[in-house]
Amino acid sequence: MAQRPARVADSEGTVTRAGVKLHYRVYGDHDGPAIVLLPTWSLVTSRVWKAQVPYLARHFRVITFDGRGAGLSDRPAGASAYGDAEYVADTIAVLDATGTASCVLVGFSRGVPWALEVALREPSRVLGVVCVGAATRLTPMVEDRTRWTWDERHDSTDGWAKYNRHYWLEGGYDDFLDYFFAQMFPEPHSSKQIEDGIGWAHEITPELLVDTEAGRAVHLDPARFAEVRCPVLVIHGAADAIRPPAEGVRLAELTGGSLVTVVGGGHAPHARDPVLVNHLLKEFTTQFAPRPVRRTWERAAVRPRRVLYLSSPIGLGHARRDLAIARSLRGLVPGVEIEWLAQDPVTRVLADAGETVHPASSWLLNESGHVEFEAGEHDLHAFRALRRMDEILVANFLTFADVVEDRHYDLVVGDEAWEVDYFLHENPELKRFSYAWLTDFVGWLPMDASEEALTADYNLEMLTQRARYRRLRDHSLFVGDPEDIVPDTFGPSLPAIRSWTEENFTFTGYITGFTPRPRQLTGAPRCLVTVGGSGVGSALLLRVLDAVPAIRRLVPGLTFDVVTGPRIDPAALPRLDGVRVHGYLPDLHLELGKADVVITQGGLTTCMELTAQRVPFVYIPLRNHFEQNFHVAARLDRYNAGHRLDYLEAADPSMLAEAVAKALADPVDYLPVATDGADRAARLLAELL
Numbered sequence: 001m002a003q004r005p006a007r008v009a010d011s012e013g014t015v016t017r018a019g020v021k022l023h024y025r026v027y028g029d030h031d032g033p034a035i036v037l038l039p040t041w042s043l044v045t046s047r048v049w050k051a052q053v054p055y056l057a058r059h060f061r062v063i064t065f066d067g068r069g070a071g072l073s074d075r076p077a078g079a080s081a082y083g084d085a086e087y088v089a090d091t092i093a094v095l096d097a098t099g100t101a102s103c104v105l106v107g108f109s110r111g112v113p114w115a116l117e118v119a120l121r122e123p124s125r126v127l128g129v130v131c132v133g134a135a136t137r138l139t140p141m142v143e144d145r146t147r148w149t150w151d152e153r154h155d156s157t158d159g160w161a162k163y164n165r166h167y168w169l170e171g172g173y174d175d176f177l178d179y180f181f182a183q184m185f186p187e188p189h190s191s192k193q194i195e196d197g198i199g200w201a202h203e204i205t206p207e208l209l210v211d212t213e214a215g216r217a218v219h220l221d222p223a224r225f226a227e228v229r230c231p232v233l234v235i236h237g238a239a240d241a242i243r244p245p246a247e248g249v250r251l252a253e254l255t256g257g258s259l260v261t262v263v264g265g266g267h268a269p270h271a272r273d274p275v276l277v278n279h280l281l282k283e284f285t286t287q288f289a290p291r292p293v294r295r296t297w298e299r300a301a302v303r304p305r306r307v308l309y310l311s312s313p314i315g316l317g318h319a320r321r322d323l324a325i326a327r328s329l330r331g332l333v334p335g336v337e338i339e340w341l342a343q344d345p346v347t348r349v350l351a352d353a354g355e356t357v358h359p360a361s362s363w364l365l366n367e368s369g370h371v372e373f374e375a376g377e378h379d380l381h382a383f384r385a386l387r388r389m390d391e392i393l394v395a396n397f398l399t400f401a402d403v404v405e406d407r408h409y410d411l412v413v414g415d416e417a418w419e420v421d422y423f424l425h426e427n428p429e430l431k432r433f434s435y436a437w438l439t440d441f442v443g444w445l446p447m448d449a450s451e452e453a454l455t456a457d458y459n460l461e462m463l464t465q466r467a468r469y470r471r472l473r474d475h476s477l478f479v480g481d482p483e484d485i486v487p488d489t490f491g492p493s494l495p496a497i498r499s500w501t502e503e504n505f506t507f508t509g510y511i512t513g514f515t516p517r518p519r520q521l522t523g524a525p526r527c528l529v530t531v532g533g534s535g536v537g538s539a540l541l542l543r544v545l546d547a548v549p550a551i552r553r554l555v556p557g558l559t560f561d562v563v564t565g566p567r568i569d570p571a572a573l574p575r576l577d578g579v580r581v582h583g584y585l586p587d588l589h590l591e592l593g594k595a596d597v598v599i600t601q602g603g604l605t606t607c608m609e610l611t612a613q614r615v616p617f618v619y620i621p622l623r624n625h626f627e628q629n630f631h632v633a634a635r636l637d638r639y640n641a642g643h644r645l646d647y648l649e650a651a652d653p654s655m656l657a658e659a660v661a662k663a664l665a666d667p668v669d670y671l672p673v674a675t676d677g678a679d680r681a682a683r684l685l686a687e688l689l
Contacts, residue, residue, distance in 0.1 A: 007057060012026065015093050019076070022094060023066050025063070027064075028060060034103040036095065037064045038065075038105060038115050039066060041110045042209065045203065051394045058399075065090075065091075067111075068081060080218075084219045085220075087114045104285045105126055107132065109133045109242070112131040113136050128230050131232065133243060133248075133267045147160065148163065169207065183267075225255055231258075231284075232256070235260045236249075239264055239265060274394045275394070275398065275427050307338045307412070309338055309415075310341050311342050311346050312367075312415055313342065316565075317532075317604060319342075320605065323353050323355070323513060325511065338355070338356065339356050339357075343367065345566040370388075380624065383626055393418060412434070412436070425468075435472065436475040440479040441631040443488065443497040475688065479508055480508075481674075510677050512612050514609075521594070525555060525664070527598070528599075529561070530598065532601055541568070543656070545579065547653035548576055554657045562582065563582045592613060593613040593615060597616045597664050600620070601622060602622060602625065604627075604628075611639050615668075616663040617642050639673070640670055
């Protein structure tokens with residue numbers, strides 16, 4: 001399944017030049033110069049800029065286009081169609097088609113000489129050029145590459161000998177791609193960037209790639225770049241294994257441009273270090289579009305204590321516990337101001353509670369929508385969904401970075417704000433506040449053997465970050481107790497999750513956000529069905545409705561209340577006698593306590609709310625959701641709570657009916673759930689204020 005772009009183009013179209021149709025996209029409608037992100041080698045599409053587009057489009061008009069041979073543009077046959085001059089003329093044609101009067105051109109690798117040549121030919125509208133991982137022929141390639149010719153046969157297929165037309169055409173294309181993208185991303189933990197590159201490269205054929213490489217025989221004279229008169233910024237990785245760092249140095253010298261060297265960085269810093277590169281692009285372009293600044297600065301002596309609270313939008317459980325913590329924190333620190341950077345559906349809960357939602361929340365790209373796009377029938381591969389949310393996480397972190405740069409905050413609280421925690425560790429110089437991290441699980445776990453290496457790599461990256469920048473988190477809070485943690489390790493030869501967490505976290509106990517009331521059941525027996533705050537649960541709701549007759553045969557007189565939540569339309573469900581359908585219920589936890597039995601997904605919040613109120617329940621974890629299948633299940637086993645049913649079993653109405661009847665018949669002997677977790681967490685946060 002293709003990864004959905006995080007930011008949809010505001011307009012797109014095609015322009016035909018010399019018989020070749022070129023597809024372009026335009027983002028944003030800002031005045032001033034546009035940022036034009038040029039194509040590069042046809043091995044990849046314009047999606048190579050996916051980490052740049054959403055953020056830059058908030059500040060500038062941004063244009064991308066697929067180069068000939070890639071993406072949605074035409075794929076002409078023959079080497080003559082792929083000379084440098086063709087790409088230069090294509091770029092000018094796109095500038096004309098999009099009505100771009102002034103711009104900054106950004107080139108990557110082979111796109112760098114095209115950008116510089118356009119600047120020479122169009123000096124009145126190219127205000128500046130940014131060169132990322134420049135491939136300009138100004139210096140020789142790395143020695144290992146010069147040993148092997150591209151168009152002759154060789155006895156070896158090791159290393160750069162794979163960069164060979166015969167090898168590509170005679171079955172070695174996939175092996176070449178694996179090697180090439182590993183060289184492009186020498187930085188540790190680059191599996192997603194490598195995976196993206198290989199995926200894009202499979203959109204074209206080896207035969208076409210041979211044409212694009214052969215076309216480079218007709219190339220631009222790099223000596224001409226000394227004639228470029230506009231400002232130039234060169235960004236080059238010191239560990240670039242595709243083009244040597246000396247090439248970036250020489251290009252900056254030749255053009256009189258600025259040079260940023262990324263120590264430890266490879267050929268594509270815009271993909272591997274997008275926060276750095278996006279900030280550089282914004283700063284570089286802003287010099288050509290000065291805008292009046294309207295800011296307020298508070299003297300330190302008069303600043304109130306201020307908290308920026310980030311609550312995960314995946315479901316609604318985070319919001320309830322975070323509101324409970326915020327209420328307690330206000331009692332401990334009178335006058336503290338709390339602002340929320342959040343997105344739907346969390347913002348609905350915050351609005352009902354009268355909280356202050358930061359206006360920049362409207363800039364956040366919706367994570368719940370991404371999760372719903374990734375989901376199948378009661379199936380959400382949570383680890384894969386998070387990996388494929390990479391461009392959303394970059395954009396949302398940069399929104400956060402803009403917010404904390406614009407205003408002073410004493411404390412930032414991130415409740416499973418993955419993007420903030422990850423990119424702060426990658427860019428620790430951006431921390432200018434106390435920072436507390438909350439989570440209710442630790443450790444990515446594989447759903448099958450094929451994921452073991454990937455989850456271990458992600459875990460190792462986190463462990464490495466924490467070991468190097470232990471000071472970055474002022475508090476790491478685990479919402480629960482040590483006994484709630486799974487007995488697994490982070491991966492082969494990696495630490496045990498429980499022991500590491502005990503050494504690195506403070507435990508708050510579970511946080512329900514409410515004090516359970518004595519249960520008072522009256523009238524006909526009642527079953528409540530709920531699937532959380534995302535739109536992933538619609539399939540389960542339909543399965544339950546199909547099973548209503550079977551359940552009633554075992555539990556006569558049972559009535560049903562079906563709660564769709566904030567992201568499923570109640571009107572989409574069929575109507576049955578004795579079944580009431582509700583949309584979003586702001587006090588769902590209170591309704592749970594009134595039910596005789598509940599059917600739910602395997603989300604932690606709902607299951608623990610039921611456990612705290614001692615309500616019988618059947619939970620059906622989402623398939624391939626590692627957190628629900630492992631972390632949540634382990635915690636519920638500890639509490640001796642709930643009756644687990646797999647989705648394929650729940651698809652059989654008789655099995656679902658038997659599970660509901662058993663839940664009602666069995667005694668409830670759950671362990672008690674802590675009621676002071678929010679106060680414990682608030683006391684720890686108050687220390688930082």
